[in-house]
Amino acid sequence: xxxxxxxxxxxxxxxxxxxxxxxxxxxxxxxxxxxxxxxxxxxxxxxxxxxxxxxxxxxxxxxxxxxxxxxxxxxxxxxxxxxxxxxxxxxxxxxxxxxxxxxxxxxxxxxxxxxxxxxxxxxxxxxxxxxxxxxxxxxxxxxxxxxxxxxxxxxxxxxxxxxxxxxxxxxxxxxxxxxxxxxxxxxxxxxxxxxxxxxxxxxxxxxxxxxxxxxxxxxxxxxxxxxxxxxxxxxxxxxxxxxxxxxx
Numbered sequence: 001x002x003x004x005x006x007x008x009x010x011x012x013x014x015x016x017x018x019x020x021x022x023x024x025x026x027x028x029x030x031x032x033x034x035x036x037x038x039x040x041x042x043x044x045x046x047x048x049x050x051x052x053x054x055x056x057x058x059x060x061x062x063x064x065x066x067x068x069x070x071x072x073x074x075x076x077x078x079x080x081x082x083x084x085x086x087x088x089x090x091x092x093x094x095x096x097x098x099x100x101x102x103x104x105x106x107x108x109x110x111x112x113x114x115x116x117x118x119x120x121x122x123x124x125x126x127x128x129x130x131x132x133x134x135x136x137x138x139x140x141x142x143x144x145x146x147x148x149x150x151x152x153x154x155x156x157x158x159x160x161x162x163x164x165x166x167x168x169x170x171x172x173x174x175x176x177x178x179x180x181x182x183x184x185x186x187x188x189x190x191x192x193x194x195x196x197x198x199x200x201x202x203x204x205x206x207x208x209x210x211x212x213x214x215x216x217x218x219x220x221x222x223x224x225x226x227x228x229x230x231x232x233x234x235x236x237x238x239x240x241x242x243x244x245x246x247x248x
Contacts, residue, residue: 003044005037005040006023006033006037007021007022007023007028007033007034007037008020008021008022008034008037008038008040008041009022009059010041010044012044012048012050012051015050015051015052015053015211016051016052016053016054016055016207016211017041017044017045017048017051017053017054017055018054018055018057019038019041019045019054019055019056019057020057020058020059021034021056021057021058021059021064021065022058022059024058024059024060024063026066026069027063027065027066027118028058028063028064028065028066028123029065029066029067029068029069029070029073030065030067030068030069030073030100030122030123030126031069031072031073031087032072032073032076032085032087032088032090032091033087034069035073035091035096035097035100036087036090036091036096036100038100039096039099039100042099042102042107045107045109045111046107046109051109052109052210052211052215052218053109053110053111053112053207053210053211054109054110054111054112055111055112055113055114055203055207056111056112056113056114056126056127056130057113057114057115058115058116058117060117061116061117061136061196061199062116062117062118063117063118064115064116064117064118064119064123064126064127064139065118065119065120065122065123065126066118066120066121066123067120067121067122067123067124067125068121068122068154074150076088076091076092077097097154100154101122101125101126101129101154101155102129102155103129103154103155106222106223106226107222108218108219108222108223109218109219109222110131110132110210110218110222111129111130111131111132112130112131112132112133112134112203112206112207113126113127113129113130113132113133113134114134114135114199114203115127115133115134115135115136115139115141116135116136116138116139116196116199117136117139117140118139118140119135119139119140119141120140120141120142120143120144120177121142121143121144121145121152122152122154124141124142124143124152124156125152125154125155125156125159127141127190128155128156128159128160128189129155129159131222132191132206133189133190133191133192134190134191134192134193134194134199134202134203134206135181135184135185135190135192135193135194136181136193136194136195136196136199137181137182137193137194137195138181139181139193140177140178141178141179141181141184142172142176142177142178142179143156143172143173143174143175143176144175144176144177145175146173146174146175147175151173152173156173157173160172160173160189161173162229163187163188163189164187164188164189168187172189181193191206192206216247217247220243220246220247221243224239224243227239228240
């Protein structure tokens with residue numbers, strides 16, 4: 001099944017939903033329409049029973065995403081311009097921005113992000129909203145926001161703050177323009193890095209890992225993994241028992 005909108009293409013095949021970003025003339029910069037089309041993609045993944053796993057990637061390997069559109073999205077959010085189309089009005093009327101970066105709820109179908117080229121600012125936050133993160137070894141990754149008086153608040157501060165030590169989180173969050181991909185793997189921020197010609201094999205390894213698990217096991221684990229990480233050991237053991245009962 002294929003579903004094509006202006007900036008986001010959706011292709012479902014053999015239980016895998018591939019979400020392809022395709023606003024290449026703007027380096028996949030996220031404007032209101034782009035954000036709402038992403039929200040639609042997340043709905044498709046949630047609601048189509050045949051989907052077991054999803055992949056987020058770019059139509060061009062030279063650019064994952066340059067982040068928020070500084071001419072369309074940021075001025076709108078800062079109140080510097082008035083909404084003048086339906087996309088902009090919708091974005092301001094509901095929590096679509098939370099949803100675009102998957103901050104709105106727990107999701108039970110794994111999303112694999114595959115980044116290469118440039119993965120900066122809100123684009124890096126899109127990668128971080130994925131459950132599995134695969135990055136080409138020469139990808140330019142970072143959060144340059146503090147250099148222009150902004151912060152990565154589309155999930156970047158929280159996700160990095162939870163996943164690495166405080167000193168390292170601050171190092172990443174303060175005006176980072178080209179983080180070392182291998183170090184990000186060692187820190188646990190990304191799952192894997194790959195050479196350009198290894199992308200498909202690396203991606204397939206993670207798809208197979210998920211598809212070979214039962215849907216029930218995947219759903220229960222996805223619903224609870226963040227709760228496990230937030231509990232002390234004894235409470236976590238109790239939650240494990242609840243997870244087992246739900247499956248049995």
